């Protein structure tokens with residue numbers, strides 16, 4: 418009698434089969450529960466059970482998204498929710514990162530159509546000409562201690578990350594750009610907070626500068642005198 422025909426082998430295989438079945442069943446049930454919590458959070462506009470939702474999402478994001486879609490959630494709402502969730506998850510680590518290890522990535526579509534700045538290997542070099550809000554906000558962020566990059570796309574972001582090794586970044590852009598940026602940051606181990614534009618498009622988009630500034634100040638004691646913390650955000 419071979420090992421594969423023995424009673425012990427059959428019992429072992431049965432046990433493995435049962436454990437696998439209950440494990441998968443548990444994951445599916447947990448994903449359904451998380452999808453319901455996520456759906457309730459999105460429709461009511463507030464986070465329910467964040468202590469369960471956040472670690473659960475880390476483990477079961479793909480499955481939860483699939484169930485959220487089955488529950489009829491709109492793609493845009495779902496992406497916004499996941500960005501907010503990721504931001505919430507990253508806030509503590511971001512706040513604890515020293516300012517000199519942080520960077521801000523702004524999309525170049527924020528600039529004026531008459532922008533006189535030129536593209537360099539490190540992105541657009543803003544001249545703070547006053548034609549758009551990028552200049553004053555980038556200057557404010559730089560005074561705070563941030564490296565600020567105005568970039569045409571993710572290739573530039575990857576190159577600057579490789580060169581300057583920021584540990585935490587603020588990524589500004591349209592919904593999909595921000596989501597892709599957060600996913601990319603997760604993959605390469607960078608703490609990212611995303612700020613979605615208030616006006617999308619290809620040219621003269623508008624950033625949520627108030628949110629950018631609020632995020633930039635996370636974990637920072639405002640230094641006296643050097644930065645105008647109450648100046649106009651737009």
Ligand code: SF4
Pocket residue numbers: 528529531532533534542543544545546547548549550551552553
């Ligand atoms: S403020 Fe900067 S980004 Fe905006 S138009 Fe002027 S140079 Fe271009």
